[in-house]
Amino acid sequence: MARPTKPKLSTEAIAVAALSLVDAQGEFTLPQLAKTLNVTPSSLYNHVSGKDEIIELMRGRAMAAISLPSGETEDWQATVRQIAISYWQSYSQHPRLIPLLTSHTVRDRTTLRVYDALAEAFARAGFPPADRLHAITIIDSFVLGSAMDAAAPKVVWEADESSGAEFTEALAAGLDVEQRARRSFEMGLELILKGLAQTRR
Amino acid sequence: MARPTKPKLSTEAIAVAALSLVDAQGEFTLPQLAKTLNVTPSSLYNHVSGKDEIIELMRGRAMAAISLPSGETEDWQATVRQIAISYWQSYSQHPRLIPLLTSHTVRDRTTLRVYDALAEAFARAGFPPADRLHAITIIDSFVLGSAMDAAAPKVVWEADESSGAEFTEALAAGLDVEQRARRSFEMGLELILKGLAQTRR
Numbered sequence: 001m002a003r004p005t006k007p008k009l010s011t012e013a014i015a016v017a018a019l020s021l022v023d024a025q026g027e028f029t030l031p032q033l034a035k036t037l038n039v040t041p042s043s044l045y046n047h048v049s050g051k052d053e054i055i056e057l058m059r060g061r062a063m064a065a066i067s068l069p070s071g072e073t074e075d076w077q078a079t080v081r082q083i084a085i086s087y088w089q090s091y092s093q094h095p096r097l098i099p100l101l102t103s104h105t106v107r108d109r110t111t112l113r114v115y116d117a118l119a120e121a122f123a124r125a126g127f128p129p130a131d132r133l134h135a136i137t138i139i140d141s142f143v144l145g146s147a148m149d150a151a152a153p154k155v156v157w158e159a160d161e162s163s164g165a166e167f168t169e170a171l172a173a174g175l176d177v178e179q180r181a182r183r184s185f186e187m188g189l190e191l192i193l194k195g196l197a198q199t200r201r
Numbered sequence: 202m203a204r205p206t207k208p209k210l211s212t213e214a215i216a217v218a219a220l221s222l223v224d225a226q227g228e229f230t231l232p233q234l235a236k237t238l239n240v241t242p243s244s245l246y247n248h249v250s251g252k253d254e255i256i257e258l259m260r261g262r263a264m265a266a267i268s269l270p271s272g273e274t275e276d277w278q279a280t281v282r283q284i285a286i287s288y289w290q291s292y293s294q295h296p297r298l299i300p301l302l303t304s305h306t307v308r309d310r311t312t313l314r315v316y317d318a319l320a321e322a323f324a325r326a327g328f329p330p331a332d333r334l335h336a337i338t339i340i341d342s343f344v345l346g347s348a349m350d351a352a353a354p355k356v357v358w359e360a361d362e363s364s365g366a367e368f369t370e371a372l373a374a375g376l377d378v379e380q381r382a383r384r385s386f387e388m389g390l391e392l393i394l395k396g397l398a399q400t401r402r
């Protein structure tokens with residue numbers, strides 16, 4: 001006779017459950033996580049070393065969605081653009097995960113492979129090592145900030161009776177635009193790519 | 202005889218206590234807040250209408266630190282730069298507040314005055330209303346993403362044995378640079394300002 005199977009604990013199940021908690025409340029604790037998974041806190045330690053590893057697992061899940069250009073391409077801007085857009089898409093689904101990730105050292109391999117691709121693209125563009133890291137950081141910061149904007153409520157700002165005409169006009173014309181956040185992101189990304197390209201000439 | 206005075210509950214005390222909770226755990230609840238302030242949850246409602254208002258109070262505190270250029274200045278880039286830098290400084294002190302704020306409609310007057318100043322600067326630069334909102338959003342997103350980077354641990358990334366030379370070189374040359382985050386932020390801000398200026402020519 002088959003016995004009812006107990007759902008098997010795995011690093012994947014742990015990461016999925018932790019991500020749900022972070023999406024809902026911006027944080028997770030190991031006791032909460034154990035409760036959600038219906039296991040004892042100590043059994044989590046059979047799979048992960050602790051909270052830091054769980055954070056890296058969540059990072060890896062979010063980063064696994066990023067599509068890297070296949071093979072060698074000559075156009076470094078196309079590489080950075082493709083990574084930035086899929087990075088933005090993935091993180092705009094999990095805005096509350098962002099500050100948890102940025103407050104921990106990146107160690108996850110799936111994530112490091114994305115930074116390898118960015119570094120390789122900026123090296124191809126001619127950025128010397130220290131400037132390469134600045135270029136990576138500028139793209140990173142803009143993507144993460146824009147991902148939070150994409151997760152904002154439709155009415156991002158509500159002007160009041162003291163608001164100036166320049167701002168209320170901008171809200172009237174721009175807030176309801178279809179794919180507002182995506183357009184702002186793409187416009188900013190192109191400005192940054194063009195600006196980076198100009199510094200290499 | 203003087204009686205021991207009970208600390209007076211105020212909107213300011215509520216905002217300060219909520220911000221401490223958010224800094225520590227990325228979130229706050231009204232029962233937690235009441236416990237921290239040593240009052241009953243219901244007494245909070247004598248001062249605020251609920252969680253949304255407390256979030257706007259926290260936003261107002263973070264935004265009050267932003268220095269707006271005094272008087273009319275011709276140079277819209279100088280206006281945007283000054284706002285962006287003090288905005289970045291203020292939010293890099295409270296990275297975990299950021300996604301809580303971006304997930305709520307902006308209604309706080311202290312905050313709206315900053316957006317008024319940005320909208321006025323971009324109007325002076327010649328941006329029509331809808332593009333003005335995109336320009337504001339691009340600056341906003343870059344500032345918030347960069348503020349989280351400024352709050353990151355000193356070792357932002359840790360390369361592993363699979364990391365490519367382009368990335369490990371960049372880390373070796375750039376990670377330990379003094380004021381790394383500030384330099385990346387300022388470099389990106391200048392790229393964006395220059396790019397925005399070029400779209401108006």
